[in-house]
Amino acid sequence: MSEAILDVHDKPKTGQWISLSLQHMFAMFGATILVPQLVGLSPAIALLTSGIATIIFIIITQFKVPAYLGSSFAFIVPITIATETGGIGSAMIGAMFVSAVYAIVALIIWKTGYRWLMKLLPPIVVGPVIIVIGLALSGTAVDMAMTIPAGDGSAYSLLHFSAAIVTLLTAIICNIYFKNIISLMPILIGIIVGYAYSAAIGIIDFTAIGEASWFAVPEFLIPGVDYSFQVTPTLLFVMVPIAIVTISEHIGHQLVLGKIVDRNYIKDPGLHRSILGDGIGTFISSLVGGPPKTTYGENIGVLAITKVFSVYVILGAAVFAIAFSFFGKLMAVIETIPTAVLGGISILLFGIIASSGLRMLVDNNIDFGNNRNLVISSVILVIGIGGAKLEFSESFSIEGMALAAIVGVVLNLVLPGLNKNELDDGTE
Secondary structure, eight states: OOOOOOTOOOOOOOHHHHHHHHHHHHHHHHHHHHHHHHHHHOOHHHHHHHHHHHHHHHHHHHTOOOOOOOOGGGGGHHEEEEHHHHHHHHHHHHHHHHHHHHHHHHHHHHHHHHHHHHSSHHHHHHHHHHHHHHHHHHHHHHHHHHEEEEEEEEEEOOOHHHHHHHEEEHHHHHHHHSSGGGGOOOOHHHHHHHHHHHHTTTTTOOHHHHSOOOOOOOEEEEOOBBBBBOOOOHHHHHHHHGGHHHHHHHHHHHHHHHHHHOTTTIIIIIIEEEEEEEEEEHHHHHHTOOOEEEOHHHHHHHHHHBBBHHHHHHHHHHHHHHHHHBBBBHHHHHHOOOOHHHHHHHHHHHHHHHHHHHHHHHHHHTTTSSHHHOOOOOOHHHHHHHEEEEEEETTTEHHHHHHHHHHHHHHHSTTTTGGGGGGGGOOO
């Protein structure tokens, strides 16, 4: 056992329970509210659905996996594209279909084992796709950091850029120079310091905070009520292929978490259960207007540092997230965060996403002296970052990151040199 202060099924005392759960909530808070801010969704709904999805996940995994589910950054570009082509409701429908993919994959794993999936999505495919996710967003982050949003146009502002720089430097300092819990919350702390600096230089309008009520119901987006339920081929091909990345990310998190708490979560409760929990969490979230969900590395880091593995602490964090989503004043504060502050933190965050793809390639000793690996990664990067598109009609196209992910999987399967034994059924 990994020297647990509180093991997975241990219940903390009330005071300790509250403080430990709040710690987990704040660890995920910055990243979870950043995603909806970037794609035009409600931060309150993102918080609410993160709590609900986490509770669902823990129930489905039989109270064995202490993982928190927050907003997924992998879907920022797909949600943006889906919204531009068919409105925000289109993105929600796409997320529902992503959850269906999770359910199908979970069913197949339950019947056949998991090893085939881990071999179908090797690092040489997933690593470059993750790099694409980060770099495809780089222009957006820099533009947000340097400009004043002004209707349909924008103007360069050194004043706003200074707010972005302060935010970025704060996050970097927290991440590099602190080794305790602070190092796990660089996004949240960076946003707080950047917000304070922005207030000091006068680029925040506080009117909305004064007008907000203390209690406010989150803005739900219900299919058939707030938008029409319409499915198009383009929508499916924009959103669904990203499941390639998020499922791989999910597997990685389960392996890391298992090492931390000294359990094999791939076998018990099983990868099929954890993927299903992730998928149902995403479905419920999209059903009410929240972003797709994923297990959060920040909260896994908190577990590693504190040695508190209790699933009840994670449940407490979920309850706090649900409660905070109805705190109208707090949500109003979030709405007033300057675009420059979000841009500053995004420079670091999107860069880290890209670098994590590089790290995956390095950690798995990918040999780029092998032409097969070189070809697969090169094609994925250029197609994804370059924004390549397959347009079959006005209503059906596959582009950018989604196309890169599909091409990567296909190339890995058809190019000579693949070890056929890697595609076994994984039954043990």
